[in-house]
Amino acid sequence: MTSSSDRSPAVDVQGSKSYEIRTYGCQMNVHDSERLSGLLEEAGYVRAPEGSDGDADVVVFNTCAVRENADNRLYGNLGRLAPMKTKRPGMQIAVGGCLAQKDRDTIVKKAPWVDVVFGTHNIGKLPVLLERARVQEEAQVEIAESLEAFPSTLPTRRESAYAAWVSISVGCNNTCTFCIVPALRGKEKDRRTGDILAEIEALVAEGVSEITLLGQNVNAYGSDIGDREAFSKLLRACGTIDGLERVRFTSPHPRDFTDDVIAAMAETPNVMPQLHMPLQSGSDTVLKAMRRSYRQDRYLGIIEKVRAAIPHAAITTDIIVGFPGETEEDFEQTMHAVREARFTQAFTFQYSKRPGTPAATMENQIPKEVVQARYERLVALQEEISWDENKKQVGRTLELMVAEGEGRKDGATHRLSGRAPDNRLVHFTKPDQEVRPGDVVTVEITYAAPHHLLAEGAVLDVRRTRAGDAWEKRNAAEAAKPAGVLLGLPKIGVPEPLPVASGSGCGCD
DSSP states (O other): OOOGGGSOOOOOTTOOOEEEEEEOSSHHHHHHHHHHHHHHHHTTOEEOOTTOTTOSSEEEEEEOOOSTTHHHHHHHHHHHHHHHHHHSTTOEEEEEEHHHHHHTHHHHHHOTTOOEEEOSSOGGGHHHHHHHHHHHTSOEEEOOSSOSSOGGGSOOOOSOSSEEEEEOEESOOOOOTTOOHHHHHOSOEEOOHHHHHHHHHHHHHTTOOEEEEEOTTGGGTTTTTTOTTHHHHHHHHHTTSTTOOEEEEEOOOGGGOOHHHHHHHHHOTTBOSEEEOOOBOSOHHHHHHTTOSOOHHHHHHHHHHHHHHOTTOEEEEEEEEOOTTOOHHHHHHHHHHHHHHOOSEEEEEEOOOOTTSGGGGOSOOOOHHHHHHHHHHHHHHHHHHHHHHHHTTTTOEEEEEEESSOOTTHHHHTEEEEEOTTOOEEEEEOOSSOOOTTOEEEEEOOEEOSSOEEEOSOOSEEEOOHHHHHHHHHHHHHHTSOTTOOOOOOOOSSOOOOOSOSSOOSOOO
């Protein structure tokens, strides 16, 4: 195996500096990384090829602070880059995101070879800070205490040619005891509706056909101006944009989920029949300890209303197992809520301490072995429900938006993959005619597994789209770049939700 020091630096044929961004955490971090890529490319950097593994001239860590071991993970990765930096004069390392906002000067003390530390509120400063660090030959640490510019005003290199995140707000006004995000991203700040719609229209003009409205607490949109119906109005406005085929949003909070939002979802054709709404716990006692401003009855009541208005809606959720003080009775209440809600999928997390949160210092922390046993019971129950719910799709005819890279076995099985309107993953038989990511195919579902569906018969219809044209044009442009400047194939489709994992993620809405 060739060592990192034996490989030539990942620069283009004209000597432009290359960059690599490593992203951890939630959808907000993924979206921020698209902005960081856009900023660096506007400043003249080129993206390093896939698999560069630290060979880039600039390596940026966009960090997450919600895991107990987040800092260990960061410093471990920084430690592996230290000898590479020693052998590569001019190489720079930057650390941004939530952990940078939280730890600030600690990062440079523990890893003095880091060149730049920047926070969640000033990602637009990265190119300037890199240049300043190079000229002054010393680390630059700049953490803004409040938002300097709304991220969506910054240049962007989007990972998809046909699907895009559109941020409608940043920050969060909630005080959940397990979540550190409000302390790091600040109070909620809403973006002007006109600016949001202008961005969506510009994206559609470029070929994007699916957008996901993004916010830490997306359906609290409008709190800045005191309009409780601002989010439902925004959904309806998205329905008037010609060429926008699919609208999704993540993640709403049950506290702010009002009947007007349900009506807007049901009555706006391009708003997809999909809802991801975190439950976190089915126990009223635990929800109170979490400072979640709803109880089980309220949550299940929302689910009932959504299903009445949108019968085929797929509902997914986040659940934390083993929150401090959780009793067996509390856990059984979560199991009951899962049985009643019948989620299509649940992203289940074992509680882990988040430094700086009230829950980290609570008494009655649950032993690891108890949390693990409960976690396994919950996962087994949800697997059973997911499979049962997916079996109901067999025989249905669905329109899929063709994706790229979502079927790991597609090459061996001669299949392609796509997303149904409710966001279920479907693998389908590859048709004789060309089908591009972003195009739409019509298929009949023949088989169901817990986490995907199969359409094993012939494709019933293929609709070539402007989104497919955009993917084709982008791919051709990438392939035409000189060797060393290849940015890799775009990852098509809305970025996937966080996987089922051990430990809490950013699903704190």
